[in-house]
Amino acid sequence: MTTKPKIIVLDDDPTGSQTVHSCLLLMHWDIETLKLGLKDDSPIFFVLTNTRALTPEQAAAVTREACHNLKIAIEAEGIEDFLVVSRSDSTLRGHYPVETDVIAAEVGPFDAHFLVPAFFEGGRVTRDSIHYLMIDGTPTPVHETEFARDSVFGYHHSYLPDYVAEKTQGRIQASSVERFVLSDIRQGSLERLRQLSDNQCGVVDGETQADLDKFAADVLATAAQGKRFLFRSAASILTSFANLGPQPVAAAEMAQYVRQGKPGVVVVGSHVKKTTQQLEQLLQEPGIIGIEVEVVDLLDESAAQRGALLSKTLELVQEAHAANKTPVIYTSRQEMVFDNRQTRLEFGAAVSALLMDMVRGLPANLGFLISKGGITSNDVLSSGLALRSARLLGQIIPGCSVVRTPADHPQFPNLPVVLFPGNVGDAKALVTVYQRLSQIQANS
Structure with missing residues (x-):
């Protein structure tokens, strides 16, 4: 053999x-x-x-x-x-x-x-x-x-x-x-x-x-x-x-991974059209609190302004979480034009660094984390959560993975994290993922 x-x-x-x-x-x-x-x-x-x-x-x-x-x-x-x-x-x-x-x-x-x-x-x-x-x-x-x-x-x-x-x-x-x-x-x-x-x-x-x-x-x-x-x-x-066969827990049952049935947090970095449509649908859902992060001036902002933006956002996140709501942190949606590719990449890195500081400041007892956008998701795992490795649990909708942090993670042990690509799913896909993970909480 x-x-x-x-x-x-x-x-x-x-x-x-x-x-x-x-x-x-x-x-x-x-x-x-x-x-x-x-x-x-x-x-x-x-x-x-x-x-x-x-x-x-x-x-x-x-x-x-x-x-x-x-x-x-x-x-x-x-x-x-x-x-x-x-x-x-x-x-x-x-x-x-x-x-x-x-x-x-x-x-x-x-x-x-x-x-x-x-x-x-x-x-x-x-x-x-x-x-x-x-x-x-x-x-x-x-x-x-x-x-x-x-x-x-x-x-x-x-x-x-x-x-x-x-x-x-x-x-x-x-x-x-x-x-x-x-x-x-x-x-x-x-x-x-x-x-x-x-x-x-x-x-x-x-x-x-x-x-x-x-x-x-x-x-x-x-x-x-x-x-x-x-x-x-x-x-x-x-x-x-x-050739692995079916995943251990079916997509519709993944709420059982949510920590203590608590509400989660959604972080949206991707700017493709599909993401914006999905975000608009999610913001209409009961239990959701939208928190827009104005990133337009990020390349020119001082450290003090950046710090103020960070602390204000995290304050709003804590308030929403304490009220048993799911905050959605999303970057401002307007299309930006850059002089060259290097400037665009630098701006993307600055936005990501700010979002990762936000991830590090999330409530310690959050139930789940949804990360929307490929690069955003990578940064959440490697920088925001500082992981060396994570175990893939499976998909919560087609094309959308759920991983879990290790049990010995210093800040968020056993946290289910959804890696949601920018251009995957229909207009309701982000709503579907949120609803699936909130099931235990919604039924309690």
Whole structure:
């Protein structure tokens, strides 16, 4: 019997675990922390590098450091069979090929690297090598959506070979990309996978989870025969690789994780249109107190002004919590224009630092925490809660993970934390999550 390879996921924001459960998320990538993931019983673990929030140079440096330590940890633990996944956004935003190039250089060589951006829970499918986003039931080529116009990660192609050529600036030509289309996958890909070599680039279709289950089974069988593969993917292929079965506690029952049935806190950092719609719905709910944080002047504000904004916000949070309400801390929604990318990233870092100071000042007895936005969620785990690792419990709605802090956390032990990506769910999704977690409290 062949052992299953360990699936090592370098995640560029903390939402890639949104289709699996019961595994570790690592917020650090020193050798000892990586060994925790390698030794864990789960076949899969995640290293949250948060590189999507960084410049290309920073992303390369972080990925290089993580991979350097990973190679040492893998050798120390005697692990020969492993797959590496560079998990990124299902709307094609992120540092490709920066991250896959570094991973290949540090823990390669690989026979192939595959782009697998399908994410079914979020309505992203790939057909004939064209990546689509389902909008109101209509498949829309992703280059026609707001995500393709992203000021940091914009692109012009939904046809993945052309996307690869664009992002690699012609180093990998569209005509040289191996296409695994639906008919190929459904017939079986073993023979083609065995033929790949020299880090060949491949792009993979997926319309249903069964498609990726089939492809993943062929990949694992080929890997067991000694082929080495690297993946640049969204979350759905991870479901197929890990093959974990149902999560221990069903989504609708997750209120049982809430501490003492207490009200929680919601922190909203994401600015995408979907988040704003979801926030508007949530603010209309009974039991919710909205607390807007005016962040417009943050780059120019003095330390004293920032301190006053922080203490005022936390005062309002304490008042709401004491009244058995759930405060929703959200950043002001107006669209901001920046002179350049660096200024935008600096502003984002300043906003996040303020929000994390707020997280550190939350009531010690809060029942749960909902973090809205990928980068916000990463910062909540690594900075606000200062976690080394957290155990993933499962999903509370499709694409939306719940983790729990360790029992020995100095401030918030056993706190359930929802990692809610910016662009996941319908208009009522944030309301649904709030209602599910408030169930015990609402019924008491």
